[in-house]
Amino acid sequence: MAMTRHYLIGELSAVLGELQEEVTSPASAPDVARLRREVEAAPPTALGSRATRALELIDRLCRESLDQGDATAFTRLAGIGAELRTFGVCAGMLTDTPPRRRRAGH
């Protein structure tokens, strides 16, 4: 079990590494780096919440890229989000349920 959790930590870190390569804005890059370090240092039991936060972060970055009219960045970020979500579900970190409707303003 512990061995697998280390592997899951590593894979989640690797996906966040892909995200780090993609995100260059000074406003968002530290958020990605911080979350990646949290994943690497946090207890394995907290992986689910970190994966959820990573998806939320990617969601935010996607919206920012749309606001900037950067379709290339959006496509790549969405791809990383899809990869993370599939991995998270298959690793049991995330549940495979429809996204909840967001409140107005969120």
Place this chain on the structure above:
Amino acid sequence: MAVEQQEVQVSEAQIAVHWREEEYYYPPAKFIGQANASDPAIRERFREQNFPECFKEYADLLTWDKYWHTTLDTSNPPFWKWFVGGRLNACYNCVDRHLATDRNKPALIWVPEPEAAATEVITYQELYWRINEFAALLRDFCELKTGDRVTFHLPMVPDLPVSMLACARLGVIHSEVFGGFSGAACGERIVDSQSRILVTMDGYYRNGELIDHKSKADEALAVAKKQGFEIDKVLVWRRQPGQYASKSPMVEGRDFFVDEVITDYRRRVVEPVSMPAEAPLFLMYTSGTTGRPKGCQHSTGGYLSYVAGTSKYYQDIHPDDTYWCFADIGWITGHSYIVYGPLALGTTSVMYEGVPTYPDPGRPWRIAERLGVTTFHTAPTTIRMLRKLGPDEPAKYGYHFKHMTTVGEPIEPEVWRWYHKVVGKGEAVIVDTWWQTENGGFLGSTLPAIDPMKPGSCGPGVVGIYPVIYDEKGEVVEAGSGRAGNICIRNPWPGIFQTIWGQPERFVDTYYKKYCRNPESKDWHDWPYFANDGAVLAADGYFRIVGRVDDVVNVAGHRLGTKELESAAITVEEVAEAAAVPVVDELRGRVVEMYVALKPGYVASKEIEAKVAKGIETQIGKIARPKNVWIVADMPKTRSGKIMRRVIAGISNFTDPGDITTLANPEIVASIKEQVQTEKRARGDVPRELTAQEAEEIKAFGKNE
């Protein structure tokens, strides 16, 4: 994001509680006829009465420079020494000794991620030269000597096993950090191991992108420097010699391209250093811990014997197989069952650079077909992913596996059956293996030609391993009782790690203290190894692993994984963080209380509390419904961000929350205590005074995280 196919995910808690006993599957006669272990007498040879001498059978798979005089030295428990007096070289055993008969046989087949790129076949002869030349470079250019440590931060490229075996040739201790980790994680491990040399790569492919990897070395060195440690040299392998795939500048006098420096060492032969059997071979750091990293130190003779033996009998590796362990060498699985075990047996080991589903989920099966893979080995997460994204893909390809492995975590019976029927085409045996980074090799598995398979259970202890399940009091939990407990191994074995690098007290405290009967004893019987996993032992002697013991709240006999409870809680939109703790309850033994912190902009309400409780009930079951949901302003956390569950468990149980001086936010404790205990008093919900044992349990909750 689009919603994909609906699939019920079985949680650890559900595994523990709800998995029913499954039917047996039997190995096909064709497999039995060719298996390395098809005679049940093997169990007799490895029975306890023949311990520890039984492990001579594993050690005899190797070539020794000098035979050992003592099979197991127990004079300083639990720092066991195996094959004392023996001398050997791990690299010689994995490479040199195969040259006389198999020099032109492929040792490694490397498949790059870009599908159009050529597969690289490295024969034992070619591997020999690459290792010798790099060993000469390490010895003469880097001035490394026996016992020094070298950190690798390498992806899945052939240069990684070359680097490992070059170190092994010199008696230098290697420490590979998973290539996907950040530079910061690498830097911490450099400092802990006091490595003077870092070996890295300019870039590698992942998901179709060439990742800049060298830049992580700069980050690693900056982190190390901040902690007062400096590296002498950084050796950079280039994925394409002569072409630099990184934007990170090379630092004059510190950074060197291997393909340039190594020209001075072409055709140089380095004699393998004859090492004592108990000399460390490598360190494997476990991640996810707070504070100092935990470097598991593995030995040369004991480890290599164990991985060779388990590769032969449990992986059923034959010299003419094409064996593919679809894992990363950055983990212990890759060390043991991509590099050291298969190469010690002289087989052909396949390595794949990229992610399993690139460019599509048919990729693994195309590789298997093209290379004629006979033996396949991967983790349940990968199996689930391949099943989810390409459930019908295996049938499109003409490969045929005789043997498949699943490793590292319980696999749901439904997924196991897909693996057996679709991936294995109903022809392959499956071994469902349980072990850990600390263990070197398998601890629990069926013998593939002898034992029937049972989906969801790893099987009995492997030969020479005598597992037992203890309850918290150290009483044996009997087979067939249906009760879960702490799985322990009663005996030492050759693959067990020697210590935590530089932290011997932590080694004893974490793995041996809990069930040690007598700290003064030199008798191994008094030192069971505590695996930190929970398990259930069925009447047939098969173990079912149910998760880490420190993650469990036992509600009326139902073991609920805290991870799953917390994961369920954070599916509620408003919840940012969650922590589950046990509360002593007269009726059910323990009940769950859930603490949650909300995302910014949300305000605590009864509705949110109800949503959390409902979310847990829906995802795990009614038994898991928390007695109380406490919405708090923040969680008590260490400076590294770890939630201190024992503190809130103490508050919920009206016991001493323990030392809070190491918290990053100690002020929050008083605030939570006031909130929770005031409310509980108002509800008449104050638990009775805890017994000393109960208080100890609450105090210890989550301490191993």
